[in-house]
Amino acid sequence: MSAGEQGIRLDRVSKRYGAAVAVDDVTLDIAPGEFVTLLGPSGCGKSTLLRMISGFADPSDGDIRIDGRSIVGLPPFRRDTAMVFQDYALFPHRTVAQNLAFGLRMRKLARPEIARRVERMLAMIELPGMGGRRIDQISGGQAQRVALGRSLIVEPAVLLLDEPLGALDLKLRRQMQSELKRIQREMRLTFLYVTHDQEEALTMSDRIAVMRGGRVEQYGTPTEIYNAPRTAFVADFVGEANLLPVEIASIEERLVSLRGRVLRAAEAGFETVRAGDAASIAIRSEAVGLSPPDEPGMVRLPAVADEILFLGAAVKLVVVIEGGGRMTATLPAGTPLPARGEAVTIGWRTADARIVT
């Protein structure tokens, strides 16, 4: 433990329930004021990790520190964290204002001070004058704001959010995403956000930890996660990627063999493999083009058009490539499209095909 250590540090944290491992040796640093998202499918351990930080579960192994001080073993009410629950957990026997005031009352603040801060919070969550409402008299979106405000009002060092937008419809969710981001920026708070929605993670986060099976697969900025996935899982989970199984043909020349056809791939990723290894190349669907120009730095493959899906701003073309295997290309709307069963040529730039393991 170093003096002057700032932010949250998860140090080789594990959580086991009997023989089942929910969180497996996770090490993660979160800087003060950072918006970090734990992203992964259900059962990947992201919520368990959050519960260990908030104090509702104890790690089986490892240490959790906030600003250099271990918080393991402290009860939730002695931790400088606040949690926004997935079901909001607003107290139904209290009004909106009473819900907001709860944390301040527990901290034994003076009544006028509590009233002042509740008023300010009502303005901040854009519910002025709604303090007297009962919880069953407000909408889902409003309840979401109250839940957020109730946690923010105690000015925690870290705000933990467990899929807080999961119950909202798409439009409201988008709106709340930018709202959350604004509040986090304005209050300069550390947000630790849990979601299984990759789009949400990409939009809001400073850094994303992609989790799978209790482990962190990759920790990086949204750009890194999206453009430079290190594993097939990350490439597949974040965005839509085509994963083609290949064999590493040559490290020096960055060549892979796709069912006997030798292709060149991007440089990154080759450092972790050896010639002869089985791996995959990941190509984002939007990096795949139709009838690409025949020029250096381009990979071209003959294929047969199989399905065409209209998405509005874009079109998805699913093709079967020569030798078997399907690939998806996301094309801008207006691209002249082949008919089903028509032979086409698809291709991508060498730099867009990354080795993942």
Added chain:
Amino acid sequence: MTAADVPMRRHGRAATRALAFYAGLVFAFLYLPIAVIVLFAFDDKTVPGLPMAGFTTQWFARAFADGELVGGLATSVRLALCSAVLATAIAMPGAMVLAWRDVKVRTVVMCLVLAPIVVPQIVIGLGLILLFRAAPGLIGEPAIIIAHTTLTACYATMILYSRLLGFKRSYIEAAMDLGASDVRVFVEIILPLAAPALVAVLLLAFTDAFGEYIVAWFVAGFTKTLPIVIWGSMRGVLSPAVNAISAVIIAVSLALSVAAQIWIIRQTRAGRA
């Protein structure tokens, strides 16, 4: 429309009539014994029976002038109140543990808790009188309170347990997360949200303890609860005053239970987020 609706629809009016007749029979079966008591409380004969001789309220005056009856009533109310509060206080922590903690032998514990319900009361009475030989000083009011607490605490635990199962754990976690200690969580969150269930349990335990005769009789000593007084008076000539006091009790308990139901429904409605 479900499959069950179809025959109902086809038979229409006849089915509705049959249902009404059936419901009438059920309610008659349930309420005739009670109605008869209330009716005869107003009968102007020393030995009540049909046909009624005339309308009178003298038995009510008689009942409230009868020191033994009124004394029994007061004793019963006092003792039942004590047992109801004690039983609820014992049941609540047990129910919380059973509902919320990972109890390995939950089924075994639940069966053990339920045992006093399935064991015949006469056996419990016998057991208690043997037990109280070790502490003869308790025989009388303390023993009755203890006995009724034992009897009512078991189903009080079960009722609270089933109510607490549906309690959102995140309420508790949110309160703790916002800085509430265990005690504050209990006072600020659990008690108010469980209040309807607690009131229901209190009322049920009270009425049960109030009317229980067999077990109380075993451990009563010289204490006379209302059921003991009434049972004692049956050996002589049954005074219509007993009908009168019973009618009063019926009226009061009906009013109480209706008021409680209304309050509980309101609370539950307000409690739904």
